Amino acid sequence: MAEFKEISPNAPLGAKVGNWFNNRFPTAGAAYRDHLSEYYTPKNFNFWYFFGSLALLVLVIQIVTGIFLVMHYKPDAAKAFESVEYIMRDVPWGWLVRYMHSTGASAFFVVIYLHMYKSLIYGSYQKPRELVWVFGCSIFLVLMAEAFMGYLLPWGQMSYWGAQVIVNLFSAIPFIGPDLALLIRGDYVVSDATLNRFFSFHVIAVPLVLLGLVVAHILALHDVGSNNPDGVDIKGPNAPKDENGNPLDGVPFHPYFTVHDIFGVAVFLMVFSAVIFFAPEFGGYFLEYNNFIPADPLKTPAHIAPVWYFTPYYSMLRAITGEMMYVLVFCVAAAAAFIAVKSRLPGLFKGVIALVAAVAILVMLAIDAKFWGVVVMGGAVVILFFLPWLDYSPVRSIRYRPGWHKWMYGAFVVNFFVLGYLGVQPVSDLGGRVSQVGTLFYFGFFLLMPWWSRLGTFKPVPDRITFAAH
Amino acid sequence: MSDTPVDPSKRTWLIASGCAGVVAAPFVATPFVSSFLPSERAKAAGAAVVVDISGIAPGEKVTVEWRGKPVWIMKRTPEQLASLAKVEGELADPNSQRTAYPTPEYAQNQHRSIKPEVFVAVGICSHLGCSPSDRFQTGPQPSLPDNWSGGFLCPCHGSTFDIAGRVFRNKPAPDNLEVPPHMYLSDTRVVIGEDKKA
Numbered sequence: 001m002a003e004f005k006e007i008s009p010n011a012p013l014g015a016k017v018g019n020w021f022n023n024r025f026p027t028a029g030a031a032y033r034d035h036l037s038e039y040y041t042p043k044n045f046n047f048w049y050f051f052g053s054l055a056l057l058v059l060v061i062q063i064v065t066g067i068f069l070v071m072h073y074k075p076d077a078a079k080a081f082e083s084v085e086y087i088m089r090d091v092p093w094g095w096l097v098r099y100m101h102s103t104g105a106s107a108f109f110v111v112i113y114l115h116m117y118k119s120l121i122y123g124s125y126q127k128p129r130e131l132v133w134v135f136g137c138s139i140f141l142v143l144m145a146e147a148f149m150g151y152l153l154p155w156g157q158m159s160y161w162g163a164q165v166i167v168n169l170f171s172a173i174p175f176i177g178p179d180l181a182l183l184i185r186g187d188y189v190v191s192d193a194t195l196n197r198f199f200s201f202h203v204i205a206v207p208l209v210l211l212g213l214v215v216a217h218i219l220a221l222h223d224v225g226s227n228n229p230d231g232v233d234i235k236g237p238n239a240p241k242d243e244n245g246n247p248l249d250g251v252p253f254h255p256y257f258t259v260h261d262i263f264g265v266a267v268f269l270m271v272f273s274a275v276i277f278f279a280p281e282f283g284g285y286f287l288e289y290n291n292f293i294p295a296d297p298l299k300t301p302a303h304i305a306p307v308w309y310f311t312p313y314y315s316m317l318r319a320i321t322g323e324m325m326y327v328l329v330f331c332v333a334a335a336a337a338f339i340a341v342k343s344r345l346p347g348l349f350k351g352v353i354a355l356v357a358a359v360a361i362l363v364m365l366a367i368d369a370k371f372w373g374v375v376v377m378g379g380a381v382v383i384l385f386f387l388p389w390l391d392y393s394p395v396r397s398i399r400y401r402p403g404w405h406k407w408m409y410g411a412f413v414v415n416f417f418v419l420g421y422l423g424v425q426p427v428s429d430l431g432g433r434v435s436q437v438g439t440l441f442y443f444g445f446f447l448l449m450p451w452w453s454r455l456g457t458f459k460p461v462p463d464r465i466t467f468a469a470h
Numbered sequence: 471m472s473d474t475p476v477d478p479s480k481r482t483w484l485i486a487s488g489c490a491g492v493v494a495a496p497f498v499a500t501p502f503v504s505s506f507l508p509s510e511r512a513k514a515a516g517a518a519v520v521v522d523i524s525g526i527a528p529g530e531k532v533t534v535e536w537r538g539k540p541v542w543i544m545k546r547t548p549e550q551l552a553s554l555a556k557v558e559g560e561l562a563d564p565n566s567q568r569t570a571y572p573t574p575e576y577a578q579n580q581h582r583s584i585k586p587e588v589f590v591a592v593g594i595c596s597h598l599g600c601s602p603s604d605r606f607q608t609g610p611q612p613s614l615p616d617n618w619s620g621g622f623l624c625p626c627h628g629s630t631f632d633i634a635g636r637v638f639r640n641k642p643a644p645d646n647l648e649v650p651p652h653m654y655l656s657d658t659r660v661v662i663g664e665d666k667k668a
Binding site (some may be wrong): 165168172182184187191217297300302322426 | 635
């Protein structure tokens with residue numbers, strides 16, 4: 001137990017109250033100091049550093065609006081669609097709460113994608129921040145599950161058929177797949193049972209996991225300290241410090257970055273409100289038009305596509321056809337041959353790798369392309385987790401990497417957008433070919449990173465951050 | 471850390487109760503996981519459906535619900551039946567030999583049905599469960615090859631099926647459309663969900 005502090009009876013009332021609490025709950029004061037008033041944050045944060053706090057803001061918006069929606073929503077296949085329309089038409093201000101929640105879902109992914117992109121270009125996942133990154137990727141994965149299950153709840157055509165497609169992804173898994181899909185649906189098709197359990201997951205189970213992961217993400221970040229656009233370590237043993245041992249290149253998070261982030265919040269809320277009030281459907285991207293038709297288990301809409309934030313992955317799923325499997329088999333064979341010829345591993349290892357490759361090729365040919373489409377789609381998210389161990393760049397920030405690395409990252413972003421665009425479009429021959437090339441590039445970018453990320457001439461990293469007082 | 475020596479008897483009991491807990495965990499999990507399975511009511515909803523097909527004109531298709539799934543009943547025209555032999559070379563499994571959705575013996579033929587003209591199938595794509603749409607119009611058209619001779623197109627991922635629900639090669643769907651167990655009560659009444667096995 002901490003020492004009990006007595007305070008002068010003549011002290012002002014505020015100080016007395018503060019002391020009373022501090023003697024009984026010192027944890028609160030310590031947390032305030034550790035995470036706000038004495039958490040030193042690099043001074044050179046730029047635009048990209050708004051998105052972490054904005055993600056937290058959107059999480060709060062989603063929880064608060066969600067609580068109010070649950071007061072009127074009915075998780076029943078016969079009533080769900082109607083109850084959402086009831087919220088939109090009859091509940092006072094219900095339309096606003098619903099649009100805040102539906103726009104919030106898309107805003108969440110906008111903010112998270114930008115937040116992840118910042119880590120990508122500034123190497124924020126590199127040692128010692130691997131766990132911060134892994135927790136972050138887990139948040140992304142859990143958020144996808146949360147968004148997917150939430151999308152079923154309005155029980156429109158897109159809700160229904162989107163869920164049907166995604167749940168059937170699991171049935172592609174050999175042996176256990178069909179039973180697993182049955183276990184998820186709780187019926188032979190997506191039905192009332194599915195709606196009820198998705199409601200339960202969306203409203204309580206997944207948000208609890210999400211909150212736990214967010215806490216872990218922030219605690220881990222504050223243990224190792226924030227990275228910055230220069231990738232310079234401001235708290236390391238050689239970093240310049242003042243007489244109290246605080247980094248000269250950092251300022252306390254509160255009040256400096258709390259005020260800074262309030263500016264970001266204001267700008268974000270302007271854009272967010274503009275969407276809510278003027279374009280809540282966002283041209284069919286945030287709320288798809290087919291979802292204004294009640295779910296009909298007997299009729300699939302002529303064109304179904306997931307909501308925009310899933311479409312890059314959806315494109316990759318569609319890219320894996322029987323023909324594409326031969327390309328992938330060739331890639332595996334080429335990788336094994338390359339290792340056998342070029343690497344300096346002992347012969348035994350090479351033999352093992354060749355054997356593993358041969359087995360992989362056999363399995364790839366034996367199981368349907370449908371299953372591999374699912375593997376590729378899942379792999380596209382899972383591969384992000386391994387980024388800290390794929391990047392061999394000696395510097396963190398893109399600022400000090402060879403110039404052509406910027407082109408690599410640029411191409412990666414363009415590729416991601418192209419895949420996303422194709423995922424919204426109906427299938428076409430050209431689109432299919434482009435998404436196959438895009439899928440290969442996406443995986444090539446990550447899997448070949450141990451090789452390309454150390455090539456080129458790196459610029460010298462300065463000892464101090466680049467910062468001019470303003 | 472304290473310097474008290476380890477009491478081995480306490481440790482044995484701790485390990486034993488820990489093991490007992492590990493054994494108990496799956497037992498505790500069983501009711502929770504089992505509650506995810508289809509309920510008795512959902513299982514009971516799988517009863518057979520009787521359909522009167524006398525009103526279906528050649529070239530027409532009706533959809534009925536069986537176990538929550540769309541079941542198609544279609545009367546095919548002689549031209550449509552003639553197209554079956556023509557497309558055989560482009561199909562993934564022309565003789566319906568794959569076993570993921572086993573085709574009943576009485577439908578393991580070119581037209582995949584008991585009566586050649588009447589086609590009964592579950593209208594759910596074997597890829598990811600969308601319901602394919604009718605594309606009976608022949609000839610070139612969007613999303614279909616130029617030599618299209620009528621069939622079904624899945625709007626989700628572009629799998630194509632011929633007029634007997636047989637999937638074309640190099641498409642995401644691995645299997646032909648499922649033919650549900652069915653039998654004729656009379657010339658015009660068909661039962662979906664039950665059949666006479668020998």
